[in-house]
Amino acid sequence: MNTELLIQLLVNGTIIGTLYGVxxxxxxLIYKSTKIxxxxxxxxxxxxxWVCWWILNQFDISFIFAFLLCLCFMMLLGILLQVLxxxxxxxxxxxxxIMVTIGLSIFFQAAMKWIFGVAPQPFPIxxxxxxxxxxxxxxxxxxxxSMAISLVIMVGFAWFFKYSRMGLAMRAxxxxxxxxxxxxxxxxxxxxxxxxxSAMVSAMAGIVVGMVNGVSTGLSHFGIKVFxxxxxxxxxxxxxxxxxxxxxxxxxxxxxxxxxxxxxxGNMYNIAPFYVLxxxxxxxxxxxxxxxxxxxx
Amino acid sequence: MSGSEMLPCGDFRTSYKADSTIFSTKxxxxxxxxxxxxxxxxxxxxxxxxxxxxxxxxxxxxxxxGLNILVGFTGQISLGHSAFFGVGAFASAxxxxxxxxxxxxxxxxxxLWTTAAGMIVGIPAGRIxxxxxxxxxxxxxxxxxxxxxxxxxxxxxxxGALAEPVTIFGYVFDTDERFFYIALFYLVIMYVLGTxxxxxxxxxxxxxxxxxxxxxxIMGVNLxxxxxxxxxxxxxxxxxxxxxxxxxxGFVSVESFDLLLSIxxxxxxxIGGLGSVSGALLGTVFMVLLPEVMEFGVSLLATxxxxxxxxxxxxxxxxxxxxxxxxxxxxxxxxPEGLAHRWSLIKSYWKLYPxxx
Numbered sequence: 139m140n141t142e143l144l145i146q147l148l149v150n151g152t153i154i155g156t157l158y159g160v161x162x163x164x165x166x167l168i169y170k171s172t173k174i175x176x177x178x179x180x181x182x183x184x185x186x187x188w189v190c191w192w193i194l195n196q197f198d199i200s201f202i203f204a205f206l207l208c209l210c211f212m213m214l215l216g217i218l219l220q221v222l223x224x225x226x227x228x229x230x231x232x233x234x235x236i237m238v239t240i241g242l243s244i245f246f247q248a249a250m251k252w253i254f255g256v257a258p259q260p261f262p263i264x265x266x267x268x269x270x271x272x273x274x275x276x277x278x279x280x281x282x283x284s285m286a287i288s289l290v291i292m293v294g295f296a297w298f299f300k301y302s303r304m305g306l307a308m309r310a311x312x313x314x315x316x317x318x319x320x321x322x323x324x325x326x327x328x329x330x331x332x333x334x335x336s337a338m339v340s341a342m343a344g345i346v347v348g349m350v351n352g353v354s355t356g357l358s359h360f361g362i363k364v365f366x367x368x369x370x371x372x373x374x375x376x377x378x379x380x381x382x383x384x385x386x387x388x389x390x391x392x393x394x395x396x397x398x399x400x401x402x403x404g405n406m407y408n409i410a411p412f413y414v415l416x417x418x419x420x421x422x423x424x425x426x427x428x429x430x431x432x433x434x435x
Numbered sequence: 436m437s438g439s440e441m442l443p444c445g446d447f448r449t450s451y452k453a454d455s456t457i458f459s460t461k462x463x464x465x466x467x468x469x470x471x472x473x474x475x476x477x478x479x480x481x482x483x484x485x486x487x488x489x490x491x492x493x494x495x496x497x498x499x500x501g502l503n504i505l506v507g508f509t510g511q512i513s514l515g516h517s518a519f520f521g522v523g524a525f526a527s528a529x530x531x532x533x534x535x536x537x538x539x540x541x542x543x544x545x546x547l548w549t550t551a552a553g554m555i556v557g558i559p560a561g562r563i564x565x566x567x568x569x570x571x572x573x574x575x576x577x578x579x580x581x582x583x584x585x586x587x588x589x590x591x592x593x594x595g596a597l598a599e600p601v602t603i604f605g606y607v608f609d610t611d612e613r614f615f616y617i618a619l620f621y622l623v624i625m626y627v628l629g630t631x632x633x634x635x636x637x638x639x640x641x642x643x644x645x646x647x648x649x650x651x652x653i654m655g656v657n658l659x660x661x662x663x664x665x666x667x668x669x670x671x672x673x674x675x676x677x678x679x680x681x682x683x684x685g686f687v688s689v690e691s692f693d694l695l696l697s698i699x700x701x702x703x704x705x706i707g708g709l710g711s712v713s714g715a716l717l718g719t720v721f722m723v724l725l726p727e728v729m730e731f732g733v734s735l736l737a738t739x740x741x742x743x744x745x746x747x748x749x750x751x752x753x754x755x756x757x758x759x760x761x762x763x764x765x766x767x768x769x770x771p772e773g774l775a776h777r778w779s780l781i782k783s784y785w786k787l788y789p790x791x792x
Contacts, residue, residue: 226768227767232569236512236566237701237702237767240701240763241760241764243760247760248756249757365570369567403585408577412577416571419563419567419574
């Protein structure tokens with residue numbers, strides 16, 4: 139048994155897992171407040187990464203500045219999507235809501251391919267050292283930064299929902315829209331905010347992944363990979379999203395280890411999470427932390 | 436074909452038979468028969484390009500009707516329809532190549548094979564619904580696609596499988612002109628079956644499950660049975676469509692049956708109209724013609740001086756893909772009831788012409 143490889147894969151899994159967790163969190167945020175399943179989450183990563191890449195290549199400005207500009211753009215995009223496209227969907231059946239986000243995802247994916255091409259593009263170098271050694275393991279600097287950013291985002295989310303006025307309003311809206319509205323909360327603004335935050339945070343994740351692997355269409359796979367994480371953690375639980383993301387990240391790396399060392403079936407890295415997804419849906423569809431659906435007649 | 440058509444004044448239905456009739460007047464029945472007879476002459480009139488599009492419409496339309504039975508009539512969302520389309524294609528090619536079953540028989544048998552596959556997937560799906568079902572079928576699509584690339588004995592793996600042309604009594608349907616009749620035959624049969632299914636007890640049960648599953652259960656509709664049955668029927672349609680696809684192209688490869696095709700099937704029924712038999716066909720026509728229209732538009736742009744830039748002429752594939760996404764979004768916002776609804780509006784506008792109130 140190759141212990142070193144196993145540990146390396148576990149570390150990678152944890153880091154990728156936190157990224158899944160962040161994306162899943164954004165997904166859950168939208169689902170909680172607007173009851174919309176966003177199939178275009180992966181495209182937020184893609185758009186964010188490409189826009190940041192474009193700004194960095196086009197203008198001679200520092201990374202932090204480009205990063206902030208990109209976030210502003212994503213905020214506008216999120217609000218625009220909510221106002222123009224998802225608002226008319228309120229009250230429509232589930233299939234329409236799902237399909238409209240799928241339509242958006244196809245549109246954005248093709249548009250990004252059209253504008254930026256299909257070849258992966260390397261990100262301009264942000265850090266001088268490419269990788270550092272921690273406890274005898276090679277870890278890329280960008281991964282450490284991604285870990286740090288993810289943790290900051292998670293703490294930020296916790297603070298936002300516990301103490302800030304807007305966060306409390308969002309929680310109230312998620313709990314009961316009508317009551318929230320009659321207490322003077324602008325539900326429209328809450329909806330727009332949740333899309334804006336979700337788009338911004340996803341874009342951060344996209345930029346981080348882009349820095350490590352280069353920016354390419356492959357980024358949008360995150361949008362599909364995130365489903366097992368969400369179902370595992372529970373569709374409407376933010377903590378569940380983080381835990382689910384971590385578990386799926388570690389699990390797919392473990393699957394790759396077992397596959398590569400013993401089974402040699404191939405492609406288990408991509409497929410294993412979906413088997414988990416089906417099993418979870420069979421035995422516990424509300425996931426680890428989600429609220430159980432109780433039906434009244 | 437649907438019961439929501441406008442009736443002439445004074446025509447009241449007095450029996451259940453009259454209420455559930457497919458053709459409400461003699462004229463409609465005659466024109467339907469005449470349309471089918473007219474279709475028989477299509478290969479003599481149009482060129483290969485049009486014929487190819489029509490055959491595409493036929494096999495995709497059959498599969499789309501299956502999806503409409505599942506999504507539009509029973510209300511079960513499936514993101515994995517192209518996987519079943521693929522099962523049908525591979526099953527038909529496999530039965531013909533390995534067991535020597537004649538192709539004409541292999542096509543409906545492939546439908547039955549796919550029905551079995553669909554019902555197996557449908558058993559877990561009988562327990563979950565709505566969003567969860569959509570996500571579960573998405574996982575199913577990915578898993579079955581992975582199975583295709585693994586199961587070399589069944590699909591030929593990365594090389595794909597060869598499919599023989601249809602042969603009846605030594606007569607080979609290998610050109611587009613000849614295959615058109617096979618496709619038309621199946622299209623008519625499957626659509627007549629589909630329309631009739633919705634008039635039966637089972638069809639009404641499907642609609643009851645969609646409209647309010649709790650009420651349906653209280654009325655005595657067995658939810659699990661009808662959900663699984665709906666999956667089975669929809670897979671049968673997908674299987675027949677897929678088998679036609681295989682024997683038309685003569686070659687089936689693993690890559691054809693991806694998530695994008697599933698989404699295209701869904702967009703066909705949404706654009707055509709959920710819960711409408713004729714809508715499935717209308718939507719298929721729209722989705723098959725959309726890329727062609729885009730190609731035409733791009734070639735028109737290329738003749739102008741400002742439109743003849745590489746960004747447009749070389750980006751044709753992406754423009755086609757974007758147009759699919761855009762069509763879905765625009766239809767859902769502006770015409771959520773689909774083309775079938777729009778068509779009936781146009782018809783009633785002309786019927787009532789000067790006095791539309």
